[in-house]
Amino acid sequence: MFQLEKFSLKDQVSKQEWQTRVDLAACYRLVAAHGWGDLIYTHISARVPGTDYYLVNAFGLTFEEVTASNLVKVDLEGNVLDGSPYHINPAGFTIHSAIHAVRHDAQCVIHLHTKATISVATIQGGLKPWSQYAMFSLSSLSYHGYEGLAVNDDEKARLQSDLGQNNHMLLHNHGGLTLGPSVGDAFMRFYDLQRACEIQMELLQSGQPIIEIEQAIVDGIYQQANIVHSGETGGQKAWPAMLRKAYKLDPSFCE
Numbered sequence: 124m125f126q127l128e129k130f131s132l133k134d135q136v137s138k139q140e141w142q143t144r145v146d147l148a149a150c151y152r153l154v155a156a157h158g159w160g161d162l163i164y165t166h167i168s169a170r171v172p173g174t175d176y177y178l179v180n181a182f183g184l185t186f187e188e189v190t191a192s193n194l195v196k197v198d199l200e201g202n203v204l205d206g207s208p209y210h211i212n213p214a215g216f217t218i219h220s221a222i223h224a225v226r227h228d229a230q231c232v233i234h235l236h237t238k239a240t241i242s243v244a245t246i247q248g249g250l251k252p253w254s255q256y257a258m259f260s261l262s263s264l265s266y267h268g269y270e271g272l273a274v275n276d277d278e279k280a281r282l283q284s285d286l287g288q289n290n291h292m293l294l295h296n297h298g299g300l301t302l303g304p305s306v307g308d309a310f311m312r313f314y315d316l317q318r319a320c321e322i323q324m325e326l327l328q329s330g331q332p333i334i335e336i337e338q339a340i341v342d343g344i345y346q347q348a349n350i351v352h353s354g355e356t357g358g359q360k361a362w363p364a365m366l367r368k369a370y371k372l373d374p375s376f377c378e
Contacts, residue, residue: 131378132192139172144191146306146362147178147231148376149369153310154235155186156372159317161236165298166212168219169231169306175199177223179216181209190378199224214272221279222286222302229290229302231309239320240299246327249293250319252336253326257319258344260312265289269296291316307362 133141147169154160154167168179178194180186196204201216203209219232226232243250249266250257267285270278286292290312292300299316303309326333369376 145377148191151186151189152369152376159237160186165235166215167233182212221282225283231306232302233309233313234300236298243320244293252341254322259315260291263289264291267294
């Protein structure tokens with residue numbers, strides 16, 4: 124039986140690492156609260172600032188059980204560091220390690236198996252510009268073909284090539300993925316992608332004619348959405364509110 128051990132690393136790691144652990148644990152709890160989880164599967168990873176090490180969930184915990192202290196620190200090969208009592212799902216970390224290896228601008232990578240992202244990723248033509256939410260993803264969206272369970276190291280190079288410099292990805296027959304320079308940015312990008320996919324599936328199920336958006340507007344919205352105010356990104360704007368929500372849901376994530 125998997126034993127959930129309670130301990131605190133707050134005074135054993137740097138302030139930067141602890142803050143990353145708190146943000147990442149909050150992200151897991153928020154994903155669970157939105158109903159985007161998949162039992163003990165799927166992963167959200169975050170780089171420990173100033174290192175080539177990463178934090179990821181312990182294999183066997185639900186997202187509601189993730190805390191700042193029970194996140195597991197690993198290297199790019201998935202080796203567990205610092206004597207953590209937990210293990211990770213090596214197959215699950217394959218996708219994350221592939222992305223972290225080449226996207227040094229990304230602190231956080233979110234990969235989830237939501238019904239909406241799987242559905243849109245499996246439809247010919249993928250994500251359509253049918254909602255404002257879709258606009259936030261489309262100009263930075265790529266696709267990756269399904270190759271079975273992500274256990275083959277050879278797939279890493281193809282995944283890296285397909286992702287390129289994009290921040291959103293739909294994996295055919297598999298799910299969705301976002302990345303960002305902070306946990307908050309990656310979370311908000313997944314929120315937009317998820318909403319876009321949910322809306323698209325509801326529109327398709329309605330059977331009603333779709334009001335198409337003019338391409339000139341499609342091209343302009345992404346630029347509008349990325350206007351930077353006082354040097355802040357979308358994640359920086361929204362994440363403090365999301366963090367407050369996580370504390371209200373269950374403050375045990377920061378233990």
